Amino acid sequence: MATATVPAVERENYLNKEYGVMSWLLTTDHKRIALLYLVSITFFFFIGGFFALLIRLELLTPAGDLMQADTYNKMFTMHGQVMVFFFLIPAVPAVLGNFLIPIMIGAKDLAFPRVNLLSWYLFIAGGAFMLYTILTGGVDTGWTFYTPLSTQFLDTHVVAAALAIFIAGFSSILTGLNFIVTIHRMRAPGMTWSRLPLFVWANYATAIIQVLGTPVLAITLMLVALERIFHLGIFNPQMGGDPLLFQHLFWFYSHPAVYIMILPGMGVVSEVVTAFARKRIFGYRFMALALIAIAVLGFLVWAHHMFIAGISLYAAMVFSLLSYFVAVPSAIKVFNWTSTMYRGSISYTTPMLYALGFIGLFTMGGLTGLFLAALGIDVHVTDTYFVIAHFHYIMVGGMVLAYMAGIHYWWPKMSGRMYPESWGRLAALIIFIGFNLTFFPQFILGYLGMPRRYWQYAPEFQVLNVLSTAGATILAVGYILPMIYLLWSMRYGKPAEANPWHAAGLEWMIESPPKTFNFDETPTVTWEAYNYDELNQEVPVER
Amino acid sequence: MSHPVISTKFYTGIWAGLICLTVLTAAVSYLELGPFNIVLALVIATCKMLLVALFFMGVKYISEKMTVVVIVAGLFWLFILLALSMTDYISRPWV
Amino acid sequence: MSDSTPAVATHNPALQHHFSSMHQQMEASVMGMWVFLITEIMFFGGMFCGYMVYRYMHYGAWLAGSQHMDFWYGTVNTVVLLCSSLTMVLAVRSAQLGQRKMIVIFLLITILFGLAFLGIKAEEYYLHWQRAEFPGLHWDYSGPDPQGVSLFFSFYWAMTGFHALHMVIGIGLVSVITFQAWRGRYNSEYYNPVEISGLYWHFVDIVWIYLYPLLYLVSRKHF
Numbered sequence: 025m026a027t028a029t030v031p032a033v034e035r036e037n038y039l040n041k042e043y044g045v046m047s048w049l050l051t052t053d054h055k056r057i058a059l060l061y062l063v064s065i066t067f068f069f070f071i072g073g074f075f076a077l078l079i080r081l082e083l084l085t086p087a088g089d090l091m092q093a094d095t096y097n098k099m100f101t102m103h104g105q106v107m108v109f110f111f112l113i114p115a116v117p118a119v120l121g122n123f124l125i126p127i128m129i130g131a132k133d134l135a136f137p138r139v140n141l142l143s144w145y146l147f148i149a150g151g152a153f154m155l156y157t158i159l160t161g162g163v164d165t166g167w168t169f170y171t172p173l174s175t176q177f178l179d180t181h182v183v184a185a186a187l188a189i190f191i192a193g194f195s196s197i198l199t200g201l202n203f204i205v206t207i208h209r210m211r212a213p214g215m216t217w218s219r220l221p222l223f224v225w226a227n228y229a230t231a232i233i234q235v236l237g238t239p240v241l242a243i244t245l246m247l248v249a250l251e252r253i254f255h256l257g258i259f260n261p262q263m264g265g266d267p268l269l270f271q272h273l274f275w276f277y278s279h280p281a282v283y284i285m286i287l288p289g290m291g292v293v294s295e296v297v298t299a300f301a302r303k304r305i306f307g308y309r310f311m312a313l314a315l316i317a318i319a320v321l322g323f324l325v326w327a328h329h330m331f332i333a334g335i336s337l338y339a340a341m342v343f344s345l346l347s348y349f350v351a352v353p354s355a356i357k358v359f360n361w362t363s364t365m366y367r368g369s370i371s372y373t374t375p376m377l378y379a380l381g382f383i384g385l386f387t388m389g390g391l392t393g394l395f396l397a398a399l400g401i402d403v404h405v406t407d408t409y410f411v412i413a414h415f416h417y418i419m420v421g422g423m424v425l426a427y428m429a430g431i432h433y434w435w436p437k438m439s440g441r442m443y444p445e446s447w448g449r450l451a452a453l454i455i456f457i458g459f460n461l462t463f464f465p466q467f468i469l470g471y472l473g474m475p476r477r478y479w480q481y482a483p484e485f486q487v488l489n490v491l492s493t494a495g496a497t498i499l500a501v502g503y504i505l506p507m508i509y510l511l512w513s514m515r516y517g518k519p520a521e522a523n524p525w526h527a528a529g530l531e532w533m534i535e536s537p538p539k540t541f542n543f544d545e546t547p548t549v550t551w552e553a554y555n556y557d558e559l560n561q562e563v564p565v566e567r
Numbered sequence: 568m569s570h571p572v573i574s575t576k577f578y579t580g581i582w583a584g585l586i587c588l589t590v591l592t593a594a595v596s597y598l599e600l601g602p603f604n605i606v607l608a609l610v611i612a613t614c615k616m617l618l619v620a621l622f623f624m625g626v627k628y629i630s631e632k633m634t635v636v637v638i639v640a641g642l643f644w645l646f647i648l649l650a651l652s653m654t655d656y657i658s659r660p661w662v
Numbered sequence: 663m664s665d666s667t668p669a670v671a672t673h674n675p676a677l678q679h680h681f682s683s684m685h686q687q688m689e690a691s692v693m694g695m696w697v698f699l700i701t702e703i704m705f706f707g708g709m710f711c712g713y714m715v716y717r718y719m720h721y722g723a724w725l726a727g728s729q730h731m732d733f734w735y736g737t738v739n740t741v742v743l744l745c746s747s748l749t750m751v752l753a754v755r756s757a758q759l760g761q762r763k764m765i766v767i768f769l770l771i772t773i774l775f776g777l778a779f780l781g782i783k784a785e786e787y788y789l790h791w792q793r794a795e796f797p798g799l800h801w802d803y804s805g806p807d808p809q810g811v812s813l814f815f816s817f818y819w820a821m822t823g824f825h826a827l828h829m830v831i832g833i834g835l836v837s838v839i840t841f842q843a844w845r846g847r848y849n850s851e852y853y854n855p856v857e858i859s860g861l862y863w864h865f866v867d868i869v870w871i872y873l874y875p876l877l878y879l880v881s882r883k884h885f
Contacts, residue, residue, distance in 0.1 A: 133680035135690045201697045208633055209690045210680075236644045239701045243708035247820060255798025256816040257809075258712065263797065264723075264809030269715055272652045273708050323647055327655065339655035546682070572758050582748040589740050589874075593733075596879035608875035615871045623751045624864045625857075634693050641700025645707040652711055656718055 037440065037537040052137035053540055058123035059438070060144050061114060066507070068110035068151060071158070075103035077500065080462075080493040088480040096479035097164035098180070102157075104167030105185060109192050110151055112423055113281065116288030117199055117234075118147070120430045121227040123438060125203060127531045128221050130212025130549060132541045135205040143198040150192030157184040166477060168278070171259035171270040175251040183252055186245040193238045193245075196284075200234030203227055214549035218312075221529055221553050222305060225312045226291025229319040233280045233287075237323065241277035244270065268334055275326035283322040286386075286418060287315060289426030290357055293379045296429050297361050299527035300376035301368025304554035307360045314353035314360075321350040331402045340399055347397035351390060358387050373525075374448030378429035381456050385421025389414055392467065407477075410470025416463045425459075428452070428506065435510065436524045440537040441517030447509045455502035461495025528554050570628030581622045588615050676852040688854055695858040699865045706824070706869055713817050713876065716810075723810020727818070728880030730795060730811075735786040736878035739779050740870065746775030747867045750836075754860045757853035762846055765856065769840040772863065776833045783826055790815075818877055825873060828866045835859050 038055045048056055079099050082090040091099070122140065126133050134140050157163055163185040165174040174182050207220075207228050248270070250256050257263030259270040298305050305311055327335055327343040361383055370376070392414040395401050405411065435443050465488035470476075474485045481489070523532040530549075534542060551558065592611040600607065620638075621627040629635060674684050681687040717724045753768035794802035796819065797812035805811065839859045842848065848856055 131680065135680075136694060137678075137680065139694075197701050201694060201701070204637075204697055205690050205694045208693060209686060232640075235697055235701050236641070236704055239703075239705035240648065240708045243705050243824075246824075247709075247712070250820060254796075254819075256820065257797050257812055258816050258820070264716075264720065264813045266715070266719070268655070269652075269712055272655065272715075273711065276648055276652075276708075323644065324651065327651070335655040336658040336661065338658035338661060342651075342654055541679075572755060575752060575755070578748060578751050578755070582744060585744045585747075586741060589737070589744065592875055592879065593737055596875070596881075604880075608879055609872075612872050612875050616868050619747060619864050619868055619871070623747050624861055629692075631689055631693065634696050637693065637696050637700060641703045644700075645703055645710070648704070648707055648711050649714055652715060653718070656715055 035535065036539065037535065038540045039440070039537050041540050050141075052133070052141055054122050054126055054134050054137065054140060055438070055538065055540075057140050057144055058119050058121075061118040061122065061147070064144070064147060064151065065111050065114055065119065068106055068154075069503075072103055072106035072111055073500065073503065075099050075106065077496065079103060080496040082479055083481070083489045084493050086481050086483045086486050086489075091479070093479050094164055097166070097477070098162035100477055101164050101166050102162055105163075105189065106154065106158075107419075108167060108281070108285075109189050110147075110154060112285040112419060113192075113196055114147060114199070115285075115423070115427050116292060116430060117203070117227055117230055117284075118143070120223075120292065120427075120434060121203065121230075121288060122199075124434065124531055125206060125224055125227060126210070127534065127538065127542050128224050128529060129207065129210060130215050130530055130543065130547045131206065131210040132543065132546075134202045135210055136202050139198050140202055143195045143202070146191055146195035146198070150188045150190070150195060153184055153188030153191060157181045157188060160184075168274060169245070169248060169270075170274075171248065171251075171265075171267045172261065175248055175259055183249045186249050190242050190245050193242050196234050197238045197242075200231035200238075203231040204235065207231075212546050212549055214547075216549075218308070219549055219551070219553050220312075221291075222294035222308070222311055222315070223288075223291035225315050226287045226294070229315040230284050230287045232316075233284050233319050233322065237277040237280040237284070240273055241281075244273040244277070247273075268330065271330050271333055272327065275329045276323070279326040279329065280319075280322045282415070282418070283318055285423050286426075287318060289382065289423045289430075290315065292426045292430035292433070293361060293382050295527075295529070296375045296379040296433050297364050297383075298554045298556065299433070299525050300371045300373055300379075301365045302556050302560055303364055303368040304552075304556050305360065306363035306366075307356075308553065310356055311360055314356045317353040318350065321346070321353070325350055328397055328402075331399060332406055344397055344399050348394065351394055351397075354386075354390050358383060358390075372449070373432075374443070374445060374452055375429040375433035377449060377452040377456075378425045378432065381452070382422055382425045382429065385417050385425065385459070389417030389419075389422055392417065405470050407475055408470035409466040409474050409476055412476050413463045413466035413470060416466070420463070421459055425455070428455070431506075431510070433525070434531070435513070436520030437531055437536045437538070439514055439517070440520050441513045442520050442524060443506075443513045443517060444509050447505060451502050451505035451509075454498060454505065458495050458497075458499030458502050462492050462499055463495070465489070465491045465495075526559065528556055528559055570625045570630075573622070578622070581618050585615055585618055588618075674851060676854075684851065691854045691858055692861070695861045699861065702828075702865060702869075706821075709817065709821050709824070710872070710876075713821070716813050716817065717880075720807065720810030720813060723807045724814055725881045726805060726807065727811045727814030728878065730790075730793070730815075731818070731878045732786055732789060733878055735782055735789075736874055739782050740874045742775050742779045742782070743867045743870050746772045746779070747864050749775065750860050750863045754853070754856050757843070757848050757856040758850055760848075760850040762843065762848070765843040765848060766840055769836055769843060769856075773833055773836055773840065776829055776836070780826060780829055780833075783822065790818075821873055821877070825866065825869055828869070832859075832863050832866050835862060 038053055048060065051057060082088070082096055088096065160181060163180045163182055165178060165182060169186065207224060247258050251258055251260065257265050259265045259267050261267060294305055294311060325343055325347040327339060328347045331340050396405065396411060396414060432443060432448055435441070469485055469488050472485065474481050520536040522535050525532070530547060588611050592608055595607055596604065626635065626638065677684055678687060681690065749768045749772045753765050753772060756764035756768055790796065791800060794800050795815055797816050801812060803811055836859055839855055842855065
């Protein structure tokens with residue numbers, strides 16, 4: 025099945041089929057659009073990272089000596105907004121999902137290629153608004169835009185930021201819509217739901233959330249904008265409004281949003297772990313169902329962000345209980361990944377290192393989420409660095425690592441080149457160390473009572489803050505390394521064969537890089553996902 | 568897909584039903600029914616919605632069941648938003 | 663769906679290359695529009711949620727506010743939209759039958775109804791503005807519970823405003839389709855765009871079907 029010949033350099037593929045800027049800007053090829061996204065989100069990642077470095081610099085000392093308090097507010101706001109809306113949410117779906125989903129299901133493209141291109145343009149438009157906001161003074165509401173601060177009391181560019189996110193949200197909705205219709209309607213003959221790679225399932229579950237949740241954020245931001253412009257008073261207590269209504273509407277989206285961010289990463293981990301344990305996934309059915317369960321249950325827990333905001337105690341209890349339930353499918357996934365590796369033939373390639381990191385760090389992040397779901401504990405640690413550490417363990421330790429795993433795993437397919445493995449492993453190690461040094465101290469800081477979003481702190485917290493900042497610089501180095509060697513590999517990397525990992529999946533049965541229309545003939549699928557039993561017999565495992 | 572071609576007469580009949588329901592809901596709003604005013608209004612509105620959705624939008628004739636699942640899911644999600652938000656507001660005075 | 667060797671069989675010129683049959687293309691586009699419509703359900707749903715919360719908390723104000731609505735403007739507009747839905751579905755039917763002229767006629771009448779709706783709405787907005795019923799910008803209310811009533815009006819303006827915006831988009835969309843129909847793009851084999859525009863149009867009508875009782879019929883008006 026898998027071809028192992030090194031392709032001739034001049035073979036036509038999606039990269040060299042056409043040249044010129046317009047052939048990229050007007051493309052409807054899902055693979056080119058994926059690369060357009062890759063460049064864009066990388067750009068925003070470094071912008072968000074820049075704000076993070078400024079935050080950590082300020083927090084080196086207890087006094088607020090690097091910048092004004094209001095400026096600091098802008099730092100963490102911009103860091104959050106850029107990272108969440110312009111990096112984490114699009115990262116895996118818009119880059120890897122766009123590239124791989126049609127191929128994985130045996131299709132020539134997504135259902136709506138032009139809508140796909142529109143999605144990217146909307147992302148760029150939203151990004152432009154965000155850049156405008158940043159360059160003209162930024163916004164300081166916190167990424168959460170809480171009212172009435174954002175509607176009544178701030179002079180900054182709240183409406184511009186809200187518009188930026190609104191537009192980017194529209195991009196996200198259209199991507200989700202495209203994926204749903206594609207996965208339902210464009211699967212090749214024989215590619216039944218139960219033969220789909222879990223990466224496809226994960227993006228499908230994500231798409232459901234994108235489609236059902238994002239519109240509520242859209243209307244909420246619109247109402248905030250209307251209130252600022254027309255002074256309507258919907259969330260203004262002085263005009264009879266309830267600020268908590270804003271929070272309900274905001275978190276109805278923003279909690280499921282964190283599952284938009286993590287589910288695709290879980291899909292990546294399933295692909296990588298199976299490939300580098302050379303075993304089929306343990307409990308395929310449960311893994312697929314768990315993805316859907318997380319997507320659905322994720323919509324039922326939003327008010328756990330509001331426990332101390334003034335909601336009723338009874339509502340708090342309901343949401344606390346529901347928050348415990350949503351941890352169950354995530355835990356099932358962690359157990360199943362572990363079981364997959366048991367008695368597998370493990371190779372510690374770069375993607376596998378990232379995936380292993382994900383499993384450990386995501387588990388820590390997830391468990392600390394349960395701490396927060398307990399009302400009694402939440403009262404003490406909410407709005408402290410404990411929360412910050414919790415979600416960074418999931419978002420960075422989980423999601424970013426999964427994204428790096430995916431980028432490295434599919435790099436040969438996307439670029440036709442191998443990245444340098446030693447550098448890959450080194451960067452992974454640096455990122456792992458840097459990450460833990462940055463964020464583990466923050467659990468302790470939060471537990472000891474250091475509040476979040478404060479630009480100065482009590483002197484006894486300084487040592488841990490210094491450690492955290494040191495970690496952040498190491499982390500930064502870890503991020504810059506792949507930028508360099510991946511770019512380098514596009515020119516000087518070893519040409520990749522079709523299936524350099526000898527992995528299962530339709531994407532490894534076509535050339536690296538693929539042709540524009542992916543397949544010469546639509547395949548007919550007769551095998552189950554992760555058919556490593558068969559593959560292991562064909563290609564003896566040499567490691 | 569292509570649902571069957573429906574007669575103009577049938578469509579006009581649905582339209583007539585919609586107009587009747589509109590007259591009904593307007594008339595009923597003049598009655599004093601306390602909390603049932605909103606219930607009745609929403610029931611009538613839902614009947615109108617069903618007429619439009621089933622016959623004008625062709626949901627009745629859709630061959631692809633998954634599309635119906637999509638629609639039901641959307642409505643259910645709206646219900647989640649409304650119901651769970653209300654748990655907070657309704658139970659606030661209880662404490 | 664079988665293989666998709668390009669350009670061998672004679673296929674409909676409207677078939678896009680990544681689909682293997684017109685049937686698949688049609689099902690995909692219909693499903694796509696429905697998925698989009700449920701995003702719209704959630705979009706308006708956010709406002710319905712706010713409406714419901716405040717109605718629960720400020721019922722008296724909701725009663726009072728609804729008294730200030732112009733019953734006949736709302737009712738006539740409801741009828742206008744229902745008529746437009748009829749002509750829209752008749753346009754789709756004409757497309758199914760390949761009747762080019764009738765498609766155009768029905769679509770044009772639909773657009774006219776849509777414009778009528780917007781015209782009536784504009785006049786209604788003007789009346790409210792004249793009576794200083796725009797919270798924040800132009801507000802002068804001396805009755806009881808001005809805060810609650812201003813909330814009601816905030817929702818009135820926001821909900822009908824977004825609805826009107828969707829009407830404008832709908833009219834634009836249908837205009838494009840009308841033009842294409844006039845040029846003969848649609849026949850009984852291919853009329854996807856007419857059908858999915860119809861779905862969008864009916865959806866906007868359904869939103870109004872709910873807005874009407876929620877905004878205009880809260881109170882029991884007495885002669």
